Amino acid sequence: xxxxxxxxxxxxxxxxxxxxxxxxxxxxxxxxxxxxxxxxxxxxxxxxxxxxxxxxxxxxxxxxxxxxxxxxxxxxxxxxxxxxxxxxxxxxxxxxxxxxxxxxxxxxxxxxxxxxxxxxxxxxxxxxxxxxxxxxxxxxxxxxxxxxxxxxxxxxxxxxxxxxxxxxxxxxxxxxxxxxxxxxxxxxxxxxxxxxxxxxxxxxxxxxxxxxxxxxxxxxxxxxxxxxxxxxxxxxxxxxxxxxx
Amino acid sequence: xxxxxxxxxxxxxxxxxxxxxxxxxxxxxxxxxxxxxxxxxxxxxxxxxxxxxxxxxxxxxxxxxxxxxxxxxxxxxxxxxxxxxxxxxxxxxxxxxxxxxxxxxxxxxxxxxxxxxxxxxxxxxxxxxxxxxxxxxxxxxxxxxxxxxxxxxxxxxxxxxxxxxxxxxxxxxxxxxxxxxxxxxxxxxxxxxxxxxxxxxxxxxxxxxxxxxxxxxxxxxxxxxxxxxxxxxxxxxxxxxxxxxxxxxxxxxxxxxxxxxxxxxxxxxxxxxxxxxxxxxxxxxxxxxxxxxxxxxxxxxxxxxxxxxxxxxxxxxxxxxxxxxxxxxxxxxxx
Numbered sequence: 074x075x076x077x078x079x080x081x082x083x084x085x086x087x088x089x090x091x092x093x094x095x096x097x098x099x100x101x102x103x104x105x106x107x108x109x110x111x112x113x114x115x116x117x118x119x120x121x122x123x124x125x126x127x128x129x130x131x132x133x134x135x136x137x138x139x140x141x142x143x144x145x146x147x148x149x150x151x152x153x154x155x156x157x158x159x160x161x162x163x164x165x166x167x168x169x170x171x172x173x174x175x176x177x178x179x180x181x182x183x184x185x186x187x188x189x190x191x192x193x194x195x196x197x198x199x200x201x202x203x204x205x206x207x208x209x210x211x212x213x214x215x216x217x218x219x220x221x222x223x224x225x226x227x228x229x230x231x232x233x234x235x236x237x238x239x240x241x242x243x244x245x246x247x248x249x250x251x252x253x254x255x256x257x258x259x260x261x262x263x264x265x266x267x268x269x270x271x272x273x274x275x276x277x278x279x280x281x282x283x284x285x286x287x288x289x290x291x292x293x294x295x296x297x298x299x300x301x302x303x304x305x306x307x308x309x310x311x312x313x314x315x316x317x318x
Numbered sequence: 319x320x321x322x323x324x325x326x327x328x329x330x331x332x333x334x335x336x337x338x339x340x341x342x343x344x345x346x347x348x349x350x351x352x353x354x355x356x357x358x359x360x361x362x363x364x365x366x367x368x369x370x371x372x373x374x375x376x377x378x379x380x381x382x383x384x385x386x387x388x389x390x391x392x393x394x395x396x397x398x399x400x401x402x403x404x405x406x407x408x409x410x411x412x413x414x415x416x417x418x419x420x421x422x423x424x425x426x427x428x429x430x431x432x433x434x435x436x437x438x439x440x441x442x443x444x445x446x447x448x449x450x451x452x453x454x455x456x457x458x459x460x461x462x463x464x465x466x467x468x469x470x471x472x473x474x475x476x477x478x479x480x481x482x483x484x485x486x487x488x489x490x491x492x493x494x495x496x497x498x499x500x501x502x503x504x505x506x507x508x509x510x511x512x513x514x515x516x517x518x519x520x521x522x523x524x525x526x527x528x529x530x531x532x533x534x535x536x537x538x539x540x541x542x543x544x545x546x547x548x549x550x551x552x553x554x555x556x557x558x559x560x561x562x563x564x565x566x567x568x569x570x571x572x573x574x575x576x577x578x579x580x581x582x583x584x585x586x587x588x589x590x591x592x593x594x595x596x597x598x599x600x601x602x603x604x605x606x607x608x609x610x611x612x613x614x615x616x617x618x619x620x621x622x623x624x625x626x627x628x629x630x631x632x633x634x635x636x637x638x639x640x641x642x643x644x645x646x647x648x649x650x651x652x653x
Contacts, residue, residue, distance in 0.1 A: 121519065143518035153519055161512040172509045173520040181506040181527065184498060188505035232520055 074099040080129030089115040091292040102269045107289035113272040122146040152234030162214030173231035219250040239271035336478035357569035357581035359538035365575035367531040368511030373434030377407040379558025381540025382547035386457040396460030407540025415532035441555040453554035574620025583622045
């Protein structure tokens with residue numbers, strides 16, 4: 074589904090991502106973990122077209138998308154959410170999701186319809202499955218942090234992705250919200266046959282849903298495997314998994 | 319209670335103006351209607367797409383010269399010339415906009431200004447075609463003889479006939495603009511204004527949409543300029559000068575760029591204030607500056623924005639009031 078071949082990105086002499094390779098199969102739930110500054114967000118930005126890698130390639134469904142414009146990659150079936158909540162904060166919750174339906178189905182150059190009439194049913198159904206129906210007409214910028222994160226997931230899902238990249242989907246959430254979001258992700262991934270790639274701070278979350286984990290440290294991939302393999306990996310234990318106490 | 323159809327009311331009021339019998343009223347009304355279209359066209363960029371253009375006069379000027387040249391030098395009829403004015407502006411907007419949308423914020427604004435100054439300089443110097451500094455005087459009125467045969471409006475003056483034509487054309491342009499901002503295209507523009515980065519990740523080609531908005535805004539500015547050249551009986555390089563670009567910006571802020579009709583309200587206020595104040599004092603720019611400062615601090619939503627929030631508050635009160643009223647019966651009778 075997604076293949077990353079030795080991508081590398083340098084900012085002013087600082088190598089943020091140093092020759093990272095990943096291969097994610099269709100339907101897999103994969104996680105990238107690593108300490109702060111390990112290069113997780115940069116790696117995501119390289120995959121989604123936000124940044125162009127200095128070297129290396131990114132393949133989506135066997136097509137080379139290295140350095141392609143973000144909107145093209147999105148239209149090819151890759152959705153993403155951001156570490157810092159990134160929504161259309163002046164629009165209502167409903168309009169946020171509706172806009173994503175409109176743009177992803179390439180109706181944006183249609184002048185003959187009213188935008189407010191389009192995809193109402195789809196939007197309502199999606200908001201329902203996220204549990205945001207009662208807040209549909211609230212201005213999204215005024216929602217709680219947890220709800221905004223859920224809405225961002227909704228925007229990504231409205232683009233009907235085959236693979237979804239989530240940058241810390243539970244960052245800043247309470248324990249209850251985290252739990253709820255993880256259940257939601259698992260359910261949606263299963264229902265839609267989604268491939269998930271996410272980064273996460275919370276190890277409990279990672280080990281509860283990821284089938285495959287890649288560990289980044291200082292821009293380099295130091296381990297990869299099933300949760301059990303990663304937990305047993307000596308270098309991972311040394312740099313990351315609690316040997317710091 | 320049904321909502322008052324304000325658009326119909328204002329249009330009807332506009333139709334009545336020629337029958338007031340005053341040359342001056344018709345003159346001011348024509349000015350307002352044409353310039354309102356200029357301000358509304360800018361607001362597609364300013365209020366909807368979130369792009370600040372300092373060079374919108376370029377498209378006003380290009381439209382004005384194109385239409386005037388066709389009508390005066392080539393003797394072309396009015397409607398094709400008008401359409402050509404809009405299309406020529408749109409074509410230039412496509413070329414200039416292609417470069418402008420590659421930049422953001424202040425750099426975008428400065429590049430629009432730079433292109434507009436180039437247009438002005440060409441109009442100013444290209445004596446053979448634009449008439450240079452002297453401009454193009456005596457642009458003909460459209461053929462309005464056929465209107466003399468019509469009932470009711472047949473006896474009106476030529477200027478009144480021209481005003482009615484302008485009113486209908488601008489009303490059609492406003493209907494088109496309304497359609498555009500309410501369409502999926504308009505929604506995508508507001509999405510980009512709100513968060514351009516996120517917009518890319520829902521599949522929006524941000525530059526492409528910004529360019530499309532720039533072209534549409536250029537088209538309507540061109541129509542407005544074409545009409546203004548005829549109304550003014552002449553086209554001059556000032557039409558494309560940077561101070562002319564500031565006018566629709568001021569109007570949009572004055573009227574409220576957050577409301578669809580805001581810039582039109584602002585245009586009316588701007589022109590009426592200009593007429594009134596210049597009859598008392600020569601310090602019109604000073605007064606306008608003072609009005610703008612007060613407005614920006616006290617009523618940041620502009621005239622239209624403030625009126626709308628006031629109306630909203632009154633509406634909420636009228637919903638709430640019967641609950642607390644001591645004599646609901648008498649209130650019903652009054653309503």
